[in-house]
Amino acid sequence: MLVLVLLVALPEAIFACPVCFDASAENRVAFLKTAIALSVLPLGLVGGTGLWLRKRWRELSGESDEDLG
């Protein structure tokens, strides 16, 4: 029974995989590159903004200290 269920369900599972039915090298590389880009991009945006805000905070804090001094 289990074997029958697997035999029925497995082809569907394979077609659900985007690179399984079209496993050309170009397609796999495109998936890899876009996955990396979409993973790194938000981290870069948020991290870059965080670093810029930190730099700006230090600059403004330095100016405030100089004003007090």
Place this chain on the structure above:
Amino acid sequence: MEASTLTLARREPQPSPQLLASSVLGMLLFVFTEIMLFSGLISAHVIFLSGRVGEIWPPPGQPRLPFQETALNTTALLVSGVVLLIARLAYAKSPRRALVPMAISVLLGAFFVAAQGAEWLDLIREGLTMTSSTYGAFFYLIVGTHAVHAVAAIFGLAWAWLRLRTGELNSAHFDTVQIFWYFVVLVWPVIYFQVYV
């Protein structure tokens, strides 16, 4: 007596310096989400094209996208971004001096959208629609999403220009609309070279 005065002065809470205006921060966060939206659309296009290597692309029977004609629109949009930068520098010296360059920037942006609209009409007449092929679907989805952003940004710039004319535009509001316009300007070359080539 002198020492205690100094101690009291040091304990006084100092107001935290404002790093950037709330409207600017809000626009930056919004632009980040829009960057992710366009990245997703462009990624889908890249993956789709990678599965069509060796096939004829664009598909037979579908019109070719006007790469050279769109170069003029692209130039107008890029120049608009540069002129807006000039407007911001002029605003820093004297707000009234930003009126003319900002108006030029808005007009160049409007020209871009109008030229894109004319291009769309030609392509629809030639048979390229959302449902004619995946090629058409990707084109209208990606370029159309950009056009919606361009129109919204032009309205933002026009609103800022009207406020500038009446002397009510502050630098935070200027920066806010400016960030949105730069996003529209800078994302376009990526779309242009990805979709039109």
